[in-house]
Amino acid sequence: MRASRLLNDLQDKKEGLKELHISGAEGIYEEEEINSTINSYLKRAISHSRGKPDKIFFTLEKIGDDLTKVPVLPLTTLESSSPAQARRLIIERLSQLGISESAIHVAFEILYSSDVMRGAALIGMTTGRRFEPDKSRGIRVSRLGIDKKSRKKLNNKLARLGINTDRVKEALILASKVAYHEDIVAELCISDDPEYTIGYIATSGNGYLRIPNIKVHGNMNGGRVFFIREESNVSSLIEYLEKIPVLVHFNPSID
Numbered sequence: 737m738r739a740s741r742l743l744n745d746l747q748d749k750k751e752g753l754k755e756l757h758i759s760g761a762e763g764i765y766e767e768e769e770i771n772s773t774i775n776s777y778l779k780r781a782i783s784h785s786r787g788k789p790d791k792i793f794f795t796l797e798k799i800g801d802d803l804t805k806v807p808v809l810p811l812t813t814l815e816s817s818s819p820a821q822a823r824r825l826i827i828e829r830l831s832q833l834g835i836s837e838s839a840i841h842v843a844f845e846i847l848y849s850s851d852v853m854r855g856a857a858l859i860g861m862t863t864g865r866r867f868e869p870d871k872s873r874g875i876r877v878s879r880l881g882i883d884k885k886s887r888k889k890l891n892n893k894l895a896r897l898g899i900n901t902d903r904v905k906e907a908l909i910l911a912s913k914v915a916y917h918e919d920i921v922a923e924l925c926i927s928d929d930p931e932y933t934i935g936y937i938a939t940s941g942n943g944y945l946r947i948p949n950i951k952v953h954g955n956m957n958g959g960r961v962f963f964i965r966e967e968s969n970v971s972s973l974i975e976y977l978e979k980i981p982v983l984v985h986f987n988p989s990i991d
Contacts, residue, residue, distance in 0.1 A: 737761045737774075739781035739789035757854055757928070758789040761906065764799065764881025764983060780902075785931045786956065799879065803983040806916040808882070808890060808908060810943035811897075822935070822950040826924065829937055829945065833922055835963050838864035843961045847926045848951075856960040858970065861921045867970045875962070875974055879981040880913045886986035893986075899946075903932065911938035913982045919968035926950050928958030 739758040759781045765773050774794060781792045816822040823844075830840050842864040846857050855874025858867040868875050882890065882905075890908075894900035907925065914923050915938050926935040935950035935958075951957065964973065 737777035737781060737792065737794050739784070739792045741787060741790050756787070757852060758786045759784040761902075762878060762880065763906075763909075764803075764879070764981065766884070770796065776902075785929055797879075799981045803981045804916075805983050805985050806912055808886070808984050808986050809912045809915060809938060809940075811894075811908060811946065812943060813897075813899075813946040813948070816948050816950070818949050819951050822947050825947060826937065826950075829942075830922060830924070830963070833861075833939065833963075835861045835921060836864060839963060842866065843924055843963070846961055847924065847959045848957055849959075850957055852928050852957065853959050856923075856962050858973070859961055859963050860966045861963045862966055865966075867964065867968070868974075874960075875977055877910050877914060877977045879979065880909055880984065881982075882909050882984045882986075886984065889986040903927075903929075907936065908944055909984045911936065911944050912984045914938065914962060914977065915940045916982070917973060917976055919965050919973050921963045921965060923960065923962050925960045926958040928956055930954045930956045 738760045741756045741758055743756050761777050761780060763773065777794070778792065781789055814825060816825055827837075827840055831837075839859050839861055842859055843857070846853065853872065853874045855868070855876040857871070857874055859865070860867060887905075890905060891900055894904060911923055911925075914920055921939070923938040924935070925938075927933075931953065933949055933951050933953055933955075935947045937945045937947065964970075
């Protein structure tokens with residue numbers, strides 16, 4: 737599901753009408769779950785804190801049984817009491833992974849910009865070079881979900897932590913698919929929802945690290961960036977992120 741609204745940008749008349757992203761959601765479901773899922777996505781689209789959409793698109797696609805299976809990343813919540821502290825924490829954690837200062841700077845420019853990208857940016861971990869073919873669209877991670885049995889186990893785990901929400905589950909599933917690829921060094925995400933101030937860093941080695949107070953309440957800026965190895969096969973990476981169906985499964989070792 738993708739919901740958006742057209743608006744007249746008075747600050748940039750040359751562009752005229754611009755599309756404001758309101759809400760989006762995706763999953764892999766069994767046939768009997770489709771109706772309830774569509775209703776849930778529709779409710780989310782028309783009641784989102786970013787505003788009322790004037791366009792809502794639903795896409796249903798049949799996929800085969802040949803799914804790549806990846807484990808759910810272990811989840812940890814870090815301590816952060818302000819955006820400034822969160823920023824220092826992000827720099828520290830990303831630097832430990834060998835990600836350069838220039839690459840982190842490029843990421844911050846994207847994530848704190850008022851011009852929110854529709855997809856994710858691909859940033860070279862040392863040069864800070866952007867690799868996505870369309871820098872306004874970015875890369876849309878797609879064709880991902882979690883099987884029923886694992887979903888129930890994950891619900892129980894997140895409920896014990898007091899964070900069993902669709903937002904957390906969907907972000908964790910997406911981050912698990914992304915981190916599984918060998919060319920992804922780290923993902924950094926800040927929600928563009930003005931009422932949600934928790935972001936995350938995700939890596940295959942350190943798992944999914946939630947960062948509270950990553951921005952101030954009411955701020956509509958945000959986005960997602962993937963730091964990648966400079967020698968990455970970018971076309972193959974994009975194919976995996978956008979086209980390859982992935983089913984996340986619950987790993988009992990992190991329960």
